[in-house]
Amino acid sequence: xxxxxxxxxxxxxxxxxxxxxxxxxxxxxxxxxxxxxxxxxxxxxxxxxxxxxxxxxxxxxxxxxxxxxxxxxxxxxxxxxxxxxxxxxxxxxxxxxxxxxxxxxxxxxxxxxxxxxxxxxxxxxxxxxxxxxxxxxxxxxxxxxxxxxxxxxxxxxxxxxxxxxxxxxxxxxxxxxxxxxxxxxxxxxxxxxxxxxxxxxxxxxxxxxxxxxxxxxxxxxxxxxxxxxxxxxxxxxxxxxxxxxxxxxxxxxxxxxxxxxxxxxxxxxxxxxxxxxxxxxxxxxxxxxxxxxxxxxxxxxxxxxxxxxxxxxxxxxxxxxxxxxxxxxxxxxxxxxxxxxxxxxxxxxxxxxxxxxxxxxxxxxxxxxxxxxxxxxxxxxxxxxxxxxxxxxxxxxxxxxxxxxxxxxxxxxxxxxxxxxxxxxxxxxxxxxxxxxxxxxxxxxxxxxxxxxxxxxxxxxxxxxxxxxxxxxxxxxxxxxxxxxxxxxxxxxxxxxxxxxxxxxxxxxxxxxxxxxxxxxxxxxxxxxxxxxxxxxxxxxxxxxxxxxxxxxxxxxxxxxxxxxxxxxxx
Amino acid sequence: xxxxxxxxxxxxxxxxxxxxxxxxxxxxxxxxxxxxxxxxxxxxxxxxxxxxxxxxxxxxxxxxxxxxxxxxxxxxxxxxxxxxxxxxxxxxxxxxxxxxxxxxxxxxxxxxxxxxxxxxxxxxxxxxxxxxxxxxxxxxxxxxxxxxxxxxxxxxxxxxxxxxxxxxxxxxxxxxxxxxxxxxxxxxxxxxxxxxxxxxxxxxxxxxxxxxxxxxxxxxxxxxxxxxxxxxxxxxxxxxxxxxxxxxxxxxxxxxxxxxxxxxxxxxxxxxxxxxxxxxxxxxxxxx
Numbered sequence: 001x002x003x004x005x006x007x008x009x010x011x012x013x014x015x016x017x018x019x020x021x022x023x024x025x026x027x028x029x030x031x032x033x034x035x036x037x038x039x040x041x042x043x044x045x046x047x048x049x050x051x052x053x054x055x056x057x058x059x060x061x062x063x064x065x066x067x068x069x070x071x072x073x074x075x076x077x078x079x080x081x082x083x084x085x086x087x088x089x090x091x092x093x094x095x096x097x098x099x100x101x102x103x104x105x106x107x108x109x110x111x112x113x114x115x116x117x118x119x120x121x122x123x124x125x126x127x128x129x130x131x132x133x134x135x136x137x138x139x140x141x142x143x144x145x146x147x148x149x150x151x152x153x154x155x156x157x158x159x160x161x162x163x164x165x166x167x168x169x170x171x172x173x174x175x176x177x178x179x180x181x182x183x184x185x186x187x188x189x190x191x192x193x194x195x196x197x198x199x200x201x202x203x204x205x206x207x208x209x210x211x212x213x214x215x216x217x218x219x220x221x222x223x224x225x226x227x228x229x230x231x232x233x234x235x236x237x238x239x240x241x242x243x244x245x246x247x248x249x250x251x252x253x254x255x256x257x258x259x260x261x262x263x264x265x266x267x268x269x270x271x272x273x274x275x276x277x278x279x280x281x282x283x284x285x286x287x288x289x290x291x292x293x294x295x296x297x298x299x300x301x302x303x304x305x306x307x308x309x310x311x312x313x314x315x316x317x318x319x320x321x322x323x324x325x326x327x328x329x330x331x332x333x334x335x336x337x338x339x340x341x342x343x344x345x346x347x348x349x350x351x352x353x354x355x356x357x358x359x360x361x362x363x364x365x366x367x368x369x370x371x372x373x374x375x376x377x378x379x380x381x382x383x384x385x386x387x388x389x390x391x392x393x394x395x396x397x398x399x400x401x402x403x404x405x406x407x408x409x410x411x412x413x414x415x416x417x418x419x420x421x422x423x424x425x426x427x428x429x430x431x432x433x434x435x436x437x438x439x440x441x442x443x444x445x446x447x448x449x450x451x452x453x454x455x456x457x458x459x460x461x462x463x464x465x466x467x468x469x470x471x472x473x474x475x476x477x478x479x480x481x482x483x484x485x486x487x488x489x490x491x492x493x494x495x496x497x498x499x500x501x502x503x504x505x506x507x508x509x510x511x512x513x514x515x516x517x518x519x520x521x522x523x524x525x526x527x528x529x530x531x532x533x534x535x536x537x538x539x540x541x542x543x544x545x546x547x548x549x550x551x552x553x554x555x556x557x558x559x560x561x562x563x564x565x566x567x568x569x570x571x
Numbered sequence: 572x573x574x575x576x577x578x579x580x581x582x583x584x585x586x587x588x589x590x591x592x593x594x595x596x597x598x599x600x601x602x603x604x605x606x607x608x609x610x611x612x613x614x615x616x617x618x619x620x621x622x623x624x625x626x627x628x629x630x631x632x633x634x635x636x637x638x639x640x641x642x643x644x645x646x647x648x649x650x651x652x653x654x655x656x657x658x659x660x661x662x663x664x665x666x667x668x669x670x671x672x673x674x675x676x677x678x679x680x681x682x683x684x685x686x687x688x689x690x691x692x693x694x695x696x697x698x699x700x701x702x703x704x705x706x707x708x709x710x711x712x713x714x715x716x717x718x719x720x721x722x723x724x725x726x727x728x729x730x731x732x733x734x735x736x737x738x739x740x741x742x743x744x745x746x747x748x749x750x751x752x753x754x755x756x757x758x759x760x761x762x763x764x765x766x767x768x769x770x771x772x773x774x775x776x777x778x779x780x781x782x783x784x785x786x787x788x789x790x791x792x793x794x795x796x797x798x799x800x801x802x803x804x805x806x807x808x809x810x811x812x813x814x815x816x817x818x819x820x821x822x823x824x825x826x827x828x829x830x831x832x833x834x835x836x837x838x839x840x841x842x843x844x845x846x847x848x849x850x851x852x853x854x855x856x857x858x859x
Binding site for chain 1: 615
């Protein structure tokens with residue numbers, strides 16, 4: 001039988017080429033027409049430290065990193081010790097025999113990676129030795145690999161030919177070396193190249209590109225894992241007259257900079273993670289009360305305070321929705337795939353402009369650093385409803401009325417006071433009860449402008465629904481597909497709009513006997529929010545710093561549907 | 572908008588120094604309008620929280636844009652507005668508590684960037700709006716509502732701090748002299764870079780220092796204020812330090828460095844040499 005997908009985990013010391021090998025394999029495979037997804041976890045140190053990256057290559061779209069490892073590439077003994085139990089019994093362990101010797105594991109195969117690379121005359125081709133060996137294990141045709149190498153190293157430079165030939169030699173040498181052993185995993189089914197254009201992106205790159213597509217003008221940020229790469233992208237690419245990207249001195253500066261820029265009429269964004277987000281609390285409240293458009297991207301990591309800077313978790317939902325003192329509830333878009341990172345960023349900027357206030361875009365570590373092939377976004381279809389702008393004379397009552405009003409742009413008539421104190425129509429401070437009532441209701445009424453119609457659903461007739469949010473979407477969808485195949489009576493719902501929830505979706509969920517929410521936190525935060533809306537929701541929680549395994553979700557959902565059905569029978 | 576707007580009921584205490592500072596800012600904005608022809612709404616005033624921040628609501632005549640935000644963050648809000656729209660004249664109005672205590676962390680970075688705004692700081696040596704607590708400029712030993720046995724922390728010299736942090740234009744003024752103060756503010760606004768006009772603006776309720784500042788012959792009090800001599804070379808940083816070692820409160824321009832580029836000028840130069848790739852081209856780098 002042909003294999004539909006295979007999972008390779010690369011493990012070793014930071015700096016040994018773990019990430020580059022995994023991404024190289026993903027790129028090679030996507031070039032050939034396969035789908036690929038990498039999942040990375042990093043040590044919290046600059047050089048060294050145990051690190052691993054998993055690449056999953058598939059004939060179909062890849063939804064999760066994969067539960068079981070087919071091949072472990074162990075760069076050192078510690079990597080083998082840590083990870084070998086995750087390799088399935090009929091799998092293969094390729095170990096770097098230049099680094100250590102492995103005995104007593106029948107799955108083991110020693111590859112003298114550095115020696116083979118050196119023999120090609122190109123020490124830097126070590127990754128290609130490994131990729132060549134891996135390709136042989138699943139009988140991926142050599143021409144796919146050669147095509148990739150040729151394309152990658154054709155850069156119009158004098159040494160190109162030599163680099164290409166040495167890399168091809170490295171591929172061949174890895175392949176021939178493992179072929180002699182007779183090891184094989186089977187035949188990977190041939191890929192079907194999609195007839196649309198594709199791009200290979202990390203989640204953070206997709207967020208960055210999406211925000212540029214939405215016309216982002218001002219970016220302020222402070223380095224913090226795992227959001228830093230968005231800052232770096234912006235400093236490099238948000239360039240030119242009218243644009244400004246800057247590393248400021250704290251997250252308090254980030255949020256207040258956006259407030260000043262949004263007030264000045266610009267589309268403004270920052271990206272941060274938990275600790276930085278906490279520092280933005282007061283500023284988000286100011287954006288809410290003064291009605292200033294801006295977007296904060298929270299690339300979630302794990303735990304409170306410094307917590308788990310390089311692991312993944314979905315534990316900031318409550319903090320993002322209710323970040324500030326006073327009656328405040330942030331609009332939330334939580335993305336679940338690399339593709340959604342792109343379109344979610346566009347939507348977040350559009351929302352901020354549309355309702356004139358702050359919007360929180362939630363993503364997470366497992367998406368930020370994941371590399372995935374996605375259809376190339378069609379920029380011609382990106383349409384942004386701009387901000388409603390005031391064009392009248394001076395003497396404008398900017399905050400008059402119970403709903404959204406056009407926003408003046410400094411430099412033009414319509415001067416007013418953007419005020420963080422409760423205020424009257426002009427924006428002047430007042431503490432009159434009737435004003436606080438009017439302004440509070442005005443601010444909440446604007447949220448209605450963000451109600452969307454679209455959401456995913458499947459088997460809506462089932463009385464039990466399975467509904468993930470954010471980055472748990474991938475493993476949950478894969479689990480759902482299996483549950484459906486097994487005939488487990490459960491339906492599927494998903495949206496990236498968590499506040500406001502699409503109203504029709506909420507109505508449907510309220511009709512369910514049970515809505516099962518898988519989420520990576522202890523408290524079951526989204527399930528709890530759904531219950532506050534009157535939905536009978538229960539969470540499947542996990543708080544290991546790692547994504548869900550598909551197998552675990554299938555098991556838990558099956559249990560929950562069984563017991564729910566038993567209760568129904570009893571009743 | 573005070574006169575037009577009966578709902579806004581905040582009042583400064585009678586004799587508050589901030590009245591004079593408000594007058595000076597109004598003068599400076601009108602002078603700018605006459606000088607440049609740019610309308611008053613080309614000005615943005617970002618205010619801190621405290622008695623002084625309320626200045627932004629009390630400006631009479633033509634109204635600038637105002638942003639009355641959160642405590643201590645007037646500088647980074649002004650940074651966002653100025654870098655979004657370098658064509659606007661952006662000012663900060665804040666007090667010693669807002670600017671030097673909770674907001675103190677923002678002065679250094681903006682000085683290093685040479686952000687092109689003018690900050691007018693009203694120093695009364697006390698937290699007035701919360702009723703009389705000690706502030707960073709309250710002197711050692713002073714009894715206030717929060718230092719019942721006397722302050723055991725030294726009072727800071729803000730002018731020395733600004734100089735050390737690299738603020739490129741530093742002036743010191745007095746609230747009871749609105750016209751000369753307006754001239755200092757105008758110089759600050761015209762300065763290309765980060766300017767601070769630090770104003771002695773006494774609190775008549777909790778810390779009335781008018782006598783100490785102006786002197787009182789009847790009470791035998793020597794004035795703390797003295798004019799910066801005409802021959803003071805404001806471009807000389809050592810001379811500026813020297814001036815600040817002489818005690819009392821100098822009035823005038825303490826330091827002015829016109830040689831540095833402002834942040835927006837640096838950005839403009841950077842954009843002359845660098846440009847963004849069109850988005851489609853950027854997407855091309857990710858295709859395979």
